[in-house]
Amino acid sequence: MPEIPFTKGHGTGNDFVIVADPEGELDLTPEQVAALCDRHFGIGADGLLRVVRSRAIGEGRSALAEDADAEWFMDYRNADGSVAEMCGNGVRVFARYVLDTGLATLDPAAALPIGTRGGVKRVTRSDAGFEVDLGRWRAEDGDPLVRAKGLDVARPGMGVDLGNPHVVVALASDGELEELDLGVVPVIDPAPAHGANVEFVVPQDPLVTGGVGHLRMRVFERGVGETLSCGTGTVAAALAVRSWAGANAPSEWRVEVPGGTLGVRMFSDEDGERVALSGPATLVFSGTVALA
Known part of the structure; x- marks a missing residue:
């Protein structure tokens, strides 16, 4: 069975398996995602974050049309393998991962745009860790x-x-x-x-x-x-x-x-009222795992 590298992270206990796939070469099935997130037989998580360049995934092209600087797209899957539009804790953990691994940089006064199926979300640093502008509601x-x-x-x-x-x-x-x-x-x-x-x-x-x-x-x-x-x-x-x-x-x-x-x-x-979410984001450990 092929092995892939992963990182485990969480935001206030909402935990994720993070898989880097910059060029969109990894086609994870719902069954594989569910197996990775299984707390008894897998790594264990509430969901999976695939880190992929926006240009390499179909939904990412919409993100680039919204913001040409949204280089990275958060392909978020629920623990059962189903696709989800957005995850506020996940965006902060995603930002922590791309920054800590050098895939992106974020100056103190700047914002990092991240593509999601719920639109581009902009992340800034805060006293609590990161703040995500979730846009209008x-x-x-x-x-x-x-x-x-x-x-x-x-x-x-x-x-x-x-x-x-x-x-x-x-x-x-x-x-x-x-x-x-x-x-x-x-x-x-x-x-x-x-x-x-x-x-x-x-x-x-x-x-x-x-x-x-x-x-x-x-x-x-x-x-x-x-x-x-x-x-x-x-x-x-x-x-x-x-x-x-x-x-x-x-x-x-x-x-x-x-x-x-x-x-x-x-x-x-x-254009109206917006909402922002702030809180910590922590990377816990990294390793490799075999894909079924």
Whole structure:
């Protein structure tokens, strides 16, 4: 069996197998991706990041049309091998990898554009590690109901599109959050055509301290299951809680996830509101692995 080099990395516990394939020569099947991400028989991860030059992958040409400097494309796969549009934690880990391996450089005041299926994302350095400008967001129409094991009744959710789909559900207490059994897939009614990540959130008391909002979150990621963190899910949760809190809610949030703490910042430009995610990105170890 052929062997390929890999690196393991994570952002607040949301972990990834990273495979460098600059010229797009490696055609990983969904079954191979799932085997690599398997926690019992493989390396183990929430997903796989293939590092490929934008010009070498079909979706990357759209990234280059959006930003000619987006040399690198993040080909992101869920742990079950399915293709995903975006991953906020993954973008930070991807940036850490290309910078630490010398594939890219990033001056202190500059931004690194990275192509994704959800558009080009620009990464800058921050005190927490990296900040990713996730661009504009959109609230979805409709009032989905979410059933989850551990909740006595279905709860209403808010749909948020960040290049990938989310449904955010508010819970009444930390106890409710801790009693959830996310080993069982939450059921969304009506079911989104392509599925959705589901975030369960509890606003903290006090909600705002020093102009910064605070909340706790757990997440079930489609194609993966419960993860210790979800970057775009963190942003979706902060946007939903701000919407529920009303006009005086802050535009800066700290979100506690099982794997750590992430920052969310909402800001305006000439075309509307944008959102940014900040947090750490860590490379853990490297090696080689045989492909089945």
